[in-house]
Amino acid sequence: MGLYTTVMGGITEYTGLSPAAFFTILAMMAVVYKLVCGMFVAAGDYVAVKKANAYALREPVQLGENVTEEQLRAYDGSDPEKPLLMAIKGRIYDVSRSRMFYGPGGPYALFAGRDASRALALMSFDPKDLTGNIEGLSASELDVLQDWEYKFMEKYVKVGQLVGAERNQIETEPTENGDKIQEAKHIEENGTQQLPTSE
Numbered sequence: 624m625g626l627y628t629t630v631m632g633g634i635t636e637y638t639g640l641s642p643a644a645f646f647t648i649l650a651m652m653a654v655v656y657k658l659v660c661g662m663f664v665a666a667g668d669y670v671a672v673k674k675a676n677a678y679a680l681r682e683p684v685q686l687g688e689n690v691t692e693e694q695l696r697a698y699d700g701s702d703p704e705k706p707l708l709m710a711i712k713g714r715i716y717d718v719s720r721s722r723m724f725y726g727p728g729g730p731y732a733l734f735a736g737r738d739a740s741r742a743l744a745l746m747s748f749d750p751k752d753l754t755g756n757i758e759g760l761s762a763s764e765l766d767v768l769q770d771w772e773y774k775f776m777e778k779y780v781k782v783g784q785l786v787g788a789e790r791n792q793i794e795t796e797p798t799e800n801g802d803k804i805q806e807a808k809h810i811e812e813n814g815t816q817q818l819p820t821s822e
């Protein structure tokens with residue numbers, strides 16, 4: 624307890640910041656550092672990275688409706704021959720085009736090969752939140768998760784469904800914007816955004 628108080632007091636004394644502000648800035652710096660590092664590659668890794676990036680240009684492969692969590696793990700980027708996959712609410716997306724984010728060494732590599740619903744809803748990097756279990760989340764946390772889902776639906780191709788995961792959750796999610804639901808459905812069904820209707 625004494626050490627904890629001394630460290631927290633030291634942070635405020637030396638930086639003039641509250642411990643919360645200090646650690647938030649530290650986390651932001653870590654993410655930016657990882658992003659910048661991801662932009663550069665060692666000469667020896669160049670061929671491997673080029674090969675891995677080639678997946679971004681390939682047609683995504685559909686895995687079907689009964690993918691297990693264990694099968695999904697194999698797509699975490701450790702095998703450069705495989706695409707990078709990530710799931711939200713049981714829906715699996717091919718995120719290979721964002722290898723910079725989700726590939727090995729990337730700031731969000733921990734999400735690859737997983738259903739990261741809980742971590743995204745809570746904006747958490749804690750390994751215990753790397754799960755598709757969204758029980759007990761508040762309405763605002765579910766809204767955060769919903770926004771992530773819309774982003775993924777728009778940006779990535781859905782390539783499968785985790786077995787046992789609840790389907791059609793969109794209809795049940797709390798949201799104040801009905802248009803967003805229509806838009807998300809349209810993206811899922813057609814793979815494109817709805818064009819604005821002419822007046």
Ligand code: HEM
Nearest residue numbers: 650651652654655718721724731742743745746747748778
């Ligand atoms: C700590 C401060 C953070 C900073 C400075 C930061 C910064 C960024 C930046 C610059 C991007 C790229 C945006 C784009 O080009 O679309 C990004 C993407 C992303 N961030 Fe963060 N982030 C932070 C925290 C978090 C947290 C806490 C989470 C979730 C636990 C998170 C999850 C993501 C994900 C999943 C993407 C990629 C989305 C995609 O695939 O397009 N970030 N972040």
